[in-house]
Amino acid sequence: MLLKIGELAKMTGLSIRTLHHYDSIGLLSPSARTQAGYRLYQHGDMDRLHRIMALRKFGLSLAEIATALAGPDLPLSAIVTQQIAMLERQIAQASTLRERLRSLQAQLAQGQTPELAEWLTTMELMTMYDKYFTPEELQQLPLLTDSAVEQEWQALVARVRALQATGAAPDDAQAQALGTEWMVKLVRDTGAHPGLFARLNAMHAQEPAMRQTTSIDADVMQFILAAFNASRMALYRPFLNEQEYAHLLANYGKRSGEWPALIAAVRAAMDARTPPTDPAVLQLARQWLELFRSYAGTDPATQLKFRQAHQQEPRLMEGSFVDSAMLQYLGAAMAQVAQERPGK
Numbered sequence: 001m002l003l004k005i006g007e008l009a010k011m012t013g014l015s016i017r018t019l020h021h022y023d024s025i026g027l028l029s030p031s032a033r034t035q036a037g038y039r040l041y042q043h044g045d046m047d048r049l050h051r052i053m054a055l056r057k058f059g060l061s062l063a064e065i066a067t068a069l070a071g072p073d074l075p076l077s078a079i080v081t082q083q084i085a086m087l088e089r090q091i092a093q094a095s096t097l098r099e100r101l102r103s104l105q106a107q108l109a110q111g112q113t114p115e116l117a118e119w120l121t122t123m124e125l126m127t128m129y130d131k132y133f134t135p136e137e138l139q140q141l142p143l144l145t146d147s148a149v150e151q152e153w154q155a156l157v158a159r160v161r162a163l164q165a166t167g168a169a170p171d172d173a174q175a176q177a178l179g180t181e182w183m184v185k186l187v188r189d190t191g192a193h194p195g196l197f198a199r200l201n202a203m204h205a206q207e208p209a210m211r212q213t214t215s216i217d218a219d220v221m222q223f224i225l226a227a228f229n230a231s232r233m234a235l236y237r238p239f240l241n242e243q244e245y246a247h248l249l250a251n252y253g254k255r256s257g258e259w260p261a262l263i264a265a266v267r268a269a270m271d272a273r274t275p276p277t278d279p280a281v282l283q284l285a286r287q288w289l290e291l292f293r294s295y296a297g298t299d300p301a302t303q304l305k306f307r308q309a310h311q312q313e314p315r316l317m318e319g320s321f322v323d324s325a326m327l328q329y330l331g332a333a334m335a336q337v338a339q340e341r342p343g344k
Contacts, residue, residue, distance in 0.1 A: 002032065002040040012049065027066055028052060057136070067273075132203045137196060143189035144200075153189075156182060157215050160224065170226035176234065179227030183319025194264040194321040201260065228319065229253045235316050239309040244302050251295040262287055263321050266330065276332035285333035 009016045022028040023039065028049055030039035041049075048069070055065045129138055142149040160178055168175050190196045204210050204221075211217055233252055237245055262284065269281050276285075296306045310316050317323065 002042055005030070005039045005041070008041050008049075012053070014053075022052065025062065025066070027062060027069075129203075132199045133196070140191040140193060141189070141196060141200070143186075149189055152185070153214065156185065157220065160220055161215075164219075164223055170223055171230040171234075172227075175223070175227040176231035179224050179229075180231050180315075180319055182224050183228050187319055187321055192321060192323075194260060194267050197321060198260045198264045225256065226253065229256060232316060235313050236306065236309050239305045239312075240302070244297070244305065247297055248295055255291055255294050258291060260321075262291065263326075266326060267321075270326065270329055276329055277336055281333050282337055285330055285337050288330060289334065289337065 003011070005016055005019050008014075009019055019028070019039075023030065028045065031042045031045055032040040034040060051069060052065055055068060056062075129144060133141065133144075138144060143153065156178075160182070163174060163178060170176075170179070186197065190200060204214070204216065229252055233245075233248055236248060240248065266281075266284050266288070269278070269284065274281055276282075292303070292306070296303050
């Protein structure tokens with residue numbers, strides 16, 4: 001069956017102007033035309049149009065969609081699966097807000113005046129996320145949109161607070177296990193996207209309503225970070241001598257706050273398909289090396305031990321937002337940096 005452009009527009013809800021634009025930029029060209037030059041779309045065009053509409057919903061620009069469609073074919077079934085997951089997250093987010101509103105409704109129906117703090121928190125949550133994330137990005141954050149995931153985090157926070165109440169130190173084995181569990185879960189529930197993680201941290205630091213909702217305060221955050229750092233240092237321990245390990249203990253946590261933004265910047269460069277030889281990426285590689293040397297030192301033999309640790313101990317990658325693809329990308333940039341003259 002062949003469809004004229006007006007028929008396709010009516011059936012899909014797209015405007016004729018949009019379909020004209022897609023044709024003009026080569027994103028979706030009709031498979032045929034009438035003798036009078038009118039566009040005709042056939043069944044195969046529907047497959048491509050569905051992909052375009054789905055990727056647009058995922059937040060991709062038209063240029064990004066064109067690049068994606070020019071690459072290896074992504075099965076339509078996989079795109080439909082992603083759409084279903086996106087809708088489920090939207091439903092979960094709406095359900096969370098609905099339950100908060102129902103609670104307020106029940107109090108109002110009984111003639112009660114809701115607590116001002118609860119009321120303000122509910123209204124603030126209705127708009128707070130929009131200040132930090134686009135609708136498409138929120139769909140990648142089950143931490144904020146999935147009530148079941150929220151309950152998991154509430155239980156984890158309760159376990160951390162219970163351990164703190166016993167007087168446990170961050171380097172205790174149980175604390176280290178909780179720190180690792182926390183970070184692994186954080187990677188999972190931010191879609192392993194370091195940029196979203198960085199903004200989530202900013203939202204948590206700047207929004208009292210967020211801290212009230214999650215029950216995660218500065219004390220919990222410091223404890224988790226210290227416990228996670230302790231777990232990483234324990235994994236490095238078998239690879240280092242006493243002097244090297246003492247240097248690690250003294251320096252590992254000093255600049256840990258600089259890593260999230262740097263990892264997010266590297267990921268953004270990768271997503272933009274910036275060549276690793278680009279000056280901006282080379283600068284990121286220099287910053288990465290600087291942070292690495294801040295705890296590994298400047299001795300090449302010691303630095304090699306840290307690299308061997310990462311090759312032989314996969315747990316060092318857990319909860320880090322760093323994967324093998326990122327290390328390979330950085331490796332190409334660092335090879336270029338290594339050829340630079342000293343002091344350049």
